[in-house]
Amino acid sequence: MEPFYVTTPIYYVNDVPHIGHAYTTLAADTIARWKRLAGADVFFLTGTDEHGVNIERKAREDGVSPQEWTDRIAPRWVALWKRLGISKDDFIRTTEPRHIRVAQQLFQLAYERGAIDKGTYEGWYCPSCEAFYTEDELLEGRLCPIHKRPVEWTAEENYLFRLSRYQDWILHKIEREPEFIQPESQRNEMLSLIRGGLRDLAVSRLSVKWGIPVPFDPAQTIYVWIEALMNYLTAIGYLDHPERYRRFWPTVHHLVGRDINRFHSVIWPCFLEAVGLPSPRQVWAHGFWTVDGEKMSKTRGNFIDPIAEITRLAEASGAQWDVAADAFRYALLREVPFGQDGDYSHAALVHRFNADLANDFGNLLNRTLPLVARHFDGQIPAPGAPEGPDGGLRKAAEEVPAAAGARIGTFEFTRGLAEIWRLLGVANKYIDEAAPWSALKAGKPARAGAILYNTLEALRIATVLLTPVLPAATQRVWDQLGIPAPLSAQRLPDASRWGGLPAGARIRQGAPLFPRIETRPAARIPSTKEGAE
Ligand code: MSP
Secondary structure, eight states: OOOEEEEEEEEETTSOOOHHHHHHHHHHHHHHHHHHHTTOOEEEEEEEEOOSHHHHHHHHHHTSOHHHHHHHHHHHHHHHHHHTTOOOSEEEETTSHHHHHHHHHHHHHHHHTTSEEEEEEEEEEETTTTEEEOGGGSBTTTBOTTTOSBOEEEEEEEEEEOGGGGHHHHHHHHHHOTTSEESHHHHHHHHHHHHTOOOOEEOEESSOOSSOEETTEEEEEEOHHHHHHTHHHHHTTTTTOHHHHHHHSSOEEEEEEGGGHHIIIIIHHHHHHHTTOOOOSEEEEEOOEEETTEEOOTTTTOOOOHHHHHHHHHHHHOOOHHHHHHHHHHHHHHHSOTTSOEEEOHHHHHHHIIIIIIIIIIHHHHHHHHHHHHHSTTBOOOOOSOOTTHHHHHHHHHHHHHHHHHHHTTTOHHHHHHHHHHHHHHHHHHHHHHOHHHHHHTTOHHHHHHHHHHHHHHHHHHHHHHTTTOHHHHHHHHHHHTOSSOGGGOOTTGGGSTTOSOTTOBOOOOSOSSOOOOOOOOOOOOOHHHHHO
C-alpha cells in the first residue's frame, strides 16, 4: 500500500483556537487513523506558523519579544491537540532551526534558478491574511474580503516570485488532474482565478523584521506564506532525512480551509515547480463554520472554543471527558459534508450525542452485555447455525466495511459514517426482532446466545470502523467486550471479517459510555401581549 502523508495548515500563534481550527485537524486526524487502520505507512503533520507582521505586532502589544510570545503560545496548541486525541506524528514550529535551514535553501535555489528577482511591489496588504489584494478584490471602504478590516498600502523594494510565468503550467495541471483540488467547487474557483491572470508575488519583506532572513540579502525577510508552506517539506526531512522524504513526498494530501486554498493549490505547486520539486498529490479545501450564520470573530464575541464545548457536553451528560471529545469530533464530521459550509450549534451536538451515540451505538452494548452477564456467566456465547434474520445482519456487516472505507478514505466522512450507522441500525433492529429474551424464556439458551453473539459481532465490526472518529470511546467499548487482542492492533480488512469475535471472552461491563442528556423543552415565556391580556 502506498505511504500516506497528510498535513493540516500550520496555525498562527496570534489567535485563540476555535472550532474552525479544530475542524481541519480533526479531519486530518480521522483520515490518518483510517489509513493506519487500513495498514498504510502514515505521516501526519501539524504545527504552528510563527513569523510575520501580525505576530510581530501582537508580541509588541504584549510587551514581549516575538520569540517569547511564540514560545508561550505554541505549547497551547500542542496541549489542545493532546486533549482532542490528535495522533500527530510531528508538530512543527517555523521558528525551529530545521525549518529555517530548509526555507533559506529553497529560497536560494529559486533565486539561482531565476524564478525570484528584485523588483518593486506595491499593493494593499491585509496583515491578518498576510496577503496582498488588488483594488478590485477589496470590499467597499478598502476592507479585506476575508477579515473585513482595513488593508494597508505597502510599497517596498523586495524580491518577486515570477508566478505569472507558471500560469499555463498550473492551469494545465489542474485541468488534467481532476483529483488535484477537491472539492469540485474549489477546483472551479481556482481555475477561474488562474484564467483571470496570475500576478507576480512579493516573496520578501523589507519592513518585517520577524521572519527568516533572505540568505543573499539579510536586510529582507522571507514572506511568511512562502516559508510557511515549506514546513511540509521540512518535517518529513527534506534536508536531513532523505529516506523518509522520498517515502512521503509527493504522496501528500494538504487539508486546508477554502480561504487558504489558493496558497496551497496555486502558489505552492508553482514554487515547487520553480525549484524542480514535484507538486503535492492533493489539496482538499473544506468549508467554513459559522455561528448563527455569522463568521466567528473576537469582536463579535461568537468564538466557539472546542474545549468549552466538550466540557459543557461532558458536564451535562456525565460522560467521560474523552468520550465527550469523541462526540464533538463525530458531530463535526457527521453534520456537514466535508467541503461544504456549515452552521455550528450546541443543540446539534447534543442531538447527535443522544440520537446517534447514546441510542444507536451505546445502547447496543447496554442491551446485550447485561444478558451476557446474567445468562452466560459473563462470557461471549458461541455463534450458532444461522437462522431467520441472522443472514440480513451478516450481509450488512459484510457490506458496510468496504462501503464505509470507500467514503472515509476519500474524505467523505458524512457518508462513510452514515454507512456505519446503517450497520448499527440493522443490528438494533435485529436484536428487537430476534429477541434473545424471548428465546431465553422459551428455554432456548443456545439460540439466545447466538443472537447475542451476532449482535455483538456487528457491534465489534462497527467499533473497529469507528476508531478513527471515536478513538477514546471505541477503546472503552472494546474493553467492555473483553476482546483480548488490542484494538490498536486491528487492521482492515481482516478485522472487519465476520466471525472475529472470540466466543468465551470475558466481558467487562462498565457504566454507560454515552449517558443521555435530558433536554427539557424551553420554558414558555409569555409574550408581552399575552402578559398584558
Ligand atoms: N498560518 C496559515 C496557514 C499556513 S499553512 C502553510 C493560516 N492559519 S490560521 O490559523 O489562520 O488558519 C488555519 C486553518 O483554520 C485554515 O485552514 C482555515 O481555513 C481554518 N479556519 C479558520 N476559521 C475557520 C472556520 N470558521 N471554519 C472552518 N475552518 C476555518 O491560515
